[in-house]
Amino acid sequence: MKLNDVRAKYLKFFENQDHKIIPSASLVPENDPTTLFTGSGMQPLIRYLLGQPHPMGSRLVDSQKCFRSDDIDEVGDNRHTTFFEMLGNWSLGDYFKEKQLSWVFTFLTDGIKLDPQRLYVTVFAGEEKNNIPKDMDSVKIWKELFAQKGIEAKDVEIGTEENGGKVGMQAGRIFYYGAKKNWWSRAGAPEKMPAGEPGGPDSEVFYEFTNVEHNKKFGEYCHPNCDCGRFLEIANSVFMEYRKTEQGSFEKLPQKNVDFGGGLERICAASNNNADMFLVDTLYELIKGMEELSGKKYEDLKRAFRIVADHLRGAVFMIADGVTPSNTERGYFTRRLLRRAVRYADVIGLPSGELAELAGSGVLSYGHAYPEVQQTADFIKKTISGEEEKFRKTLEKGLAQFGKIGQQKTLLSGKEAFDLYQTYGFPLEMTLELAKERGITVDEEEFRSELKKHQDMSRTASAGRFKGGLADTSYETMKLHTAHHLLLAALRQVLGVHVHQRGSNITAERLRLDFSHAEKLTPEQLKEVEDLVNEKINTNLQMIRKEMPKDEAVNLGAEMEFGVKYGDIVSVYIAQDTDGNMFSKEFCGGSHVNNTGELGRLRVVKEEAVSAGVRRIRAVLE
Numbered sequence: 349m350k351l352n353d354v355r356a357k358y359l360k361f362f363e364n365q366d367h368k369i370i371p372s373a374s375l376v377p378e379n380d381p382t383t384l385f386t387g388s389g390m391q392p393l394i395r396y397l398l399g400q401p402h403p404m405g406s407r408l409v410d411s412q413k414c415f416r417s418d419d420i421d422e423v424g425d426n427r428h429t430t431f432f433e434m435l436g437n438w439s440l441g442d443y444f445k446e447k448q449l450s451w452v453f454t455f456l457t458d459g460i461k462l463d464p465q466r467l468y469v470t471v472f473a474g475e476e477k478n479n480i481p482k483d484m485d486s487v488k489i490w491k492e493l494f495a496q497k498g499i500e501a502k503d504v505e506i507g508t509e510e511n512g513g514k515v516g517m518q519a520g521r522i523f524y525y526g527a528k529k530n531w532w533s534r535a536g537a538p539e540k541m542p543a544g545e546p547g548g549p550d551s552e553v554f555y556e557f558t559n560v561e562h563n564k565k566f567g568e569y570c571h572p573n574c575d576c577g578r579f580l581e582i583a584n585s586v587f588m589e590y591r592k593t594e595q596g597s598f599e600k601l602p603q604k605n606v607d608f609g610g611g612l613e614r615i616c617a618a619s620n621n622n623a624d625m626f627l628v629d630t631l632y633e634l635i636k637g638m639e640e641l642s643g644k645k646y647e648d649l650k651r652a653f654r655i656v657a658d659h660l661r662g663a664v665f666m667i668a669d670g671v672t673p674s675n676t677e678r679g680y681f682t683r684r685l686l687r688r689a690v691r692y693a694d695v696i697g698l699p700s701g702e703l704a705e706l707a708g709s710g711v712l713s714y715g716h717a718y719p720e721v722q723q724t725a726d727f728i729k730k731t732i733s734g735e736e737e738k739f740r741k742t743l744e745k746g747l748a749q750f751g752k753i754g755q756q757k758t759l760l761s762g763k764e765a766f767d768l769y770q771t772y773g774f775p776l777e778m779t780l781e782l783a784k785e786r787g788i789t790v791d792e793e794e795f796r797s798e799l800k801k802h803q804d805m806s807r808t809a810s811a812g813r814f815k816g817g818l819a820d821t822s823y824e825t826m827k828l829h830t831a832h833h834l835l836l837a838a839l840r841q842v843l844g845v846h847v848h849q850r851g852s853n854i855t856a857e858r859l860r861l862d863f864s865h866a867e868k869l870t871p872e873q874l875k876e877v878e879d880l881v882n883e884k885i886n887t888n889l890q891m892i893r894k895e896m897p898k899d900e901a902v903n904l905g906a907e908m909e910f911g912v913k914y915g916d917i918v919s920v921y922i923a924q925d926t927d928g929n930m931f932s933k934e935f936c937g938g939s940h941v942n943n944t945g946e947l948g949r950l951r952v953v954k955e956e957a958v959s960a961g962v963r964r965i966r967a968v969l970e
């Protein structure tokens with residue numbers, strides 16, 4: 349099946365079960381300094397899973413754009429991608445296991461016609477030491493669901509991946525695994541959870557590609573969690589039903605939630621009964637385009653074709669969300685994607701300068717589901733061709749530099765390699781690749797420590813299923829977030845109403861606000877802005893959160909966040925005095941202090957240009 353059809357069917361299926369369809373959040377997490385990119389469907393919704401009521405109700409469904417920067421180097425096999433979509437449905441204290449598992453099963457078997465004989469499920473094996481029982485509720489439900497399809501589903505103990513390799517399937521259909529595989533909490537396994545933390549068992553569905561032979565490198569026998577590729581996890585229902593007590597035991601939560609995540613591309617691959625994710629139509633279109641342009645065949649150069657297709661698609665979505673190539677933070681990943689794409693386009697033999705057009709054609713299939721991609725198509729193409737051009741120039745110089753080094757020695761020090769990175773913009777792994785091609789060894793460790801010294805990339809905590817992204821907002825971050833709202837309002841008052849937010853980043857130390865304005869601010873203007881914010885801080889404005897229909901918020905003149913799509917009901921933060929005079933109003937789902945009097949004093953640290961027509965202010969609270 350086609351990707352767009354599977355997505356549409358899923359959303360419709362859950363809409364028919366009284367779910368509200370919510371738009372995908374941006375790839376750039378809103379007011380979350382702990383992680384660079386949105387890496388799962390649950391990430392933008394965590395505060396609702398932790399108890400805050402969602403303006404759209406207790407049954408939600410969406411398809412969330414995700415980007416996992418850690419996977420860049422893994423791309424090249426048949427299933428790793430940096431960008432992907434995660435289908436998600438949520439029950440916020442509404443339905444639970446019975447409905448959830450039955451809907452998932454019905455969607456997979458009747459909705460998109462997966463053969464139930466190819467489906468296998470896993471459940472939590474329980475943990476005696478923590479007094480958490482086996483998830484027998486789920487087992488009972490699964491047995492009934494399979495029975496309806498005429499399949500007798502035998503349940504089998506496996507426990508760990510390692511043991512699975514030893515004992516194999518044993519003609520089972522339902523498999524018990526321990527906390528490592530079938531338990532979810534922000535902190536991981538039950539013993540790692542702090543007191544008060546919610547968590548619970550999950551139940552996964554795997555699709556079996558019968559034409560993929562088990563590889564004994566992963567154990568004597570195959571089983572659902574084996575990494576050989578025969579089984580692919582396509583659906584995961586998390587049941588948040590426990591809370592850890594002060595005593596370290598587990599009690600049931602009063603409000604139980606369901607969090608479902610299913611990789612859209614994976615489900616498509618299953619529906620095609622082909623384990624190669626790159627044959628899913630949206631990626632395959634790009635591959636066909638490359639075949640035509642180069643005269644080469646995907647079959648012969650799979651790795652290179654996959655890297656270019658994945659990286660181009662990733663870059664398209666990044667740029668559409670405002671992440672343009674640069675040497676710092678998020679933009680570094682867009683740069684890496686594009687530069688690697690150029691390198692592998694050369695390996696394939698694509699004519700140079702064609703990537704932008706290819707990306708433009710790739711946009712087409714996503715335009716309907718993601719209008720931001722359609723709307724920014726020209727900008728995306730321009731950005732890609734600009735980056736390719738820039739890179740080709742530095743590549744030339746860098747290669748010459750490599751040539752010089754190669755004649756002199758066979759070992760490149762970390763400092764020299766880092767210089768290539770800094771001067772020629774060579775992404776780290778490309779320097780390694782080029783060195784390898786020329787028989788030069790790179791002091792990788794020194795390179796990495798140099799890189800670390802110069803760039804704090806430590807916030808790229810996106811590995812695995814949700815680390816970091818859930819970290820709750822610290823008080824300092826919250827204060828700076830409130831100051832951010834005041835600053836935007838002050839800029840609009842001092843400079844004019846053409847000023848809108850164009851980007852934002854808030855940490856516990858400082859805030860950064862990008863906004864539309866053509867000229868550099870004069871010292872007088874900066875002082876006026878700063879003074880206005882501090883005056884408002886001192887008048888003890890209240891931060892009031894209101895939920896309202898989107899139209900009403902627009903009529904109120906509330907500022908929208910750049911690149912964010914909103915649902916029908918939105919949350920708006922208003923900073924107003926006791927007489928009800930509003931100073932700032934913004935569409936915002938974040939967390940704020942109650943009263944601006946808590947902020948202290950705002951100081952602008954720096955004002956600079958970001959790009960044509962966009963300025964940036966960095967400010968701190970003292």
Ligand SMILES: [Zn+2]
Pocket residue numbers: 561562563566569570571574575576577578
């Ligand atoms: Zn296997």
Ligand SMILES: [Zn+2]
Pocket residue numbers: 829833934935936937938
């Ligand atoms: Zn905000």
